[in-house]
Amino acid sequence: MEILIIDDDELIQLMVGELVNHTGNPYRTACDGIAALKKIEEKKPDIIISDIVMPKMDGFELCRRIKQDHNLKDIYFMVLTAKNSRTDKEKGFNIGADDYLVKPIIPWEFNLRLQAGIRIKKLQHEILELRQNKVITEMAGAVAHELNQPLTAVLGLIHFIKEDLKKYDNEEIYRYFLKLENQIQRIVNLIRKIQQIKRYEVKEYTRNTKIVDFEKASGSLSLEVQTNFISVVDDEQIMGEIFAEVLKEKRFIYKYFPNGKDALVEFRKNPPGLVFLDVNMPGMNGLEVLQQLRSFSPDSRVVIMSGFLEENEEKNLSDFGAADFLKKPFSMMTLERMIEDYNITHNQNNNS
Structure with a gap:
């Protein structure tokens, strides 16, 4: 789990960082909401532990922006602040905070709440993976089924045409059909890989685009x-x-x-x-x-x-x-x- 600690007090950053170290998870730090957004852009964290009162952008505004962003709203957001009033707690939870801890830090309580957040994130990942696997296997099965029938017909027709061409001894045209048959066979082999897809796996295609990795998704590298x-x-x-x-x-x-x-x-x-x-x-x-x-x-x-x-x-x-x-x-x-x-x-x- 990647954890981002946000606080304008370096001593608090060190203290929270030491507690996070005990969980075995890596962490980064930021001194305010603006700096935190830059860190998030570089690499999305799984969990954020953030103070409220900070210069430039406070923790409430940072939480609001994250929870309104479709790509970031699944980040588990833990508030860690000295603001202890009912109004502040209601405001934090109403804008999307997942947990609210009050300073001074009580190590055992902090550890239990952080472990709870880690468990929730792991469950979210497992649920997402199950959904992705279900969607991609159903889609793969449907695509393979729909393509298999016409491709079988095309291969059959090519075979009959090749047999007829033998009678006329037209080697040039025969070679064209042989090459066409070979390319269609490549498509058939690809469909077999699609039929074997078991899980959601992607690979980089362009800088901002990923595509399904058929080799990994089908569970065996050819x-x-x-x-x-x-x-x-x-x-x-x-x-x-x-x-x-x-x-x-x-x-x-x-x-x-x-x-x-x-x-x-x-x-x-x-x-x-x-x-x-x-x-x-x-x-x-x-x-x-x-x-x-x-x-x-x-x-x-x-x-x-x-x-x-x-x-x-x-x-x-x-x-x-x-x-x-x-x-x-x-x-x-x-x-x-x-x-x-x-x-x-x-x-x-x-x-x-």
Whole structure:
């Protein structure tokens, strides 16, 4: 808790400061209301302990200004004064003071009242955080829901257009659609982060503006994807050998893993740019691997491989975060085209 002590008597400042020190909270001092407002502008305190009779601006006027300011009115304002009349106390509370202490200071009483003020401020912070979390999670859920439907449709349409373009062998237009698909996939990944938002977290955007920090708010910071790293996760070793042959003349780092557990250990250190992931594996299946990978590397592009999925299951793969599906058995031409598509996107991103 940040505490601001305001009194034109330096001895009182020292005495109150010593009592505040016992609570373990930092404090600053000011000699009058004008000086206090400057200190508040520099850094907003949680609690103010202020005298009434001071030059330039007295404590009553300072309290009135603070309680009328939307950004400052939540400051806990404690009056500490020698003015002991009923009229003065009524005036103090009527303009917004939260507590009223009379000099001379009684240390044990001052300590109890200050501790009460600290408890109230902590409760205010907790209530505000709960409200902020509730608002942002409800908003995030609504935004993600409304955006998911049209984006799914757009990705589907792009896929159909790409398939048609293959018939006409128009590589230039095909690359434009591939780049468009990649950018939309980035939006999809952002929506996944929004869906995972658990609390209110912000970061500096401009000097006077803050924006929601999706990484912190979603509870997990994503790691930077190694776009030149391609991996295959399949319990059949022959699959690793096939991919090694296809990739041997391409400028990618390639690693094969026979199971999901070993793959995730490496992926947490070096998130891959592209993963070919088998579904049916012992121990941990491909969808479980995909779910864990998405928690720390939402930008990794994952292609699910299987020869056993039903048509409706294939359609639902995107819900798990898969970018594409490769049905076994597949031709080398299909595999090479898929890797070439990723290679084109990889080069475009490096050049942009």
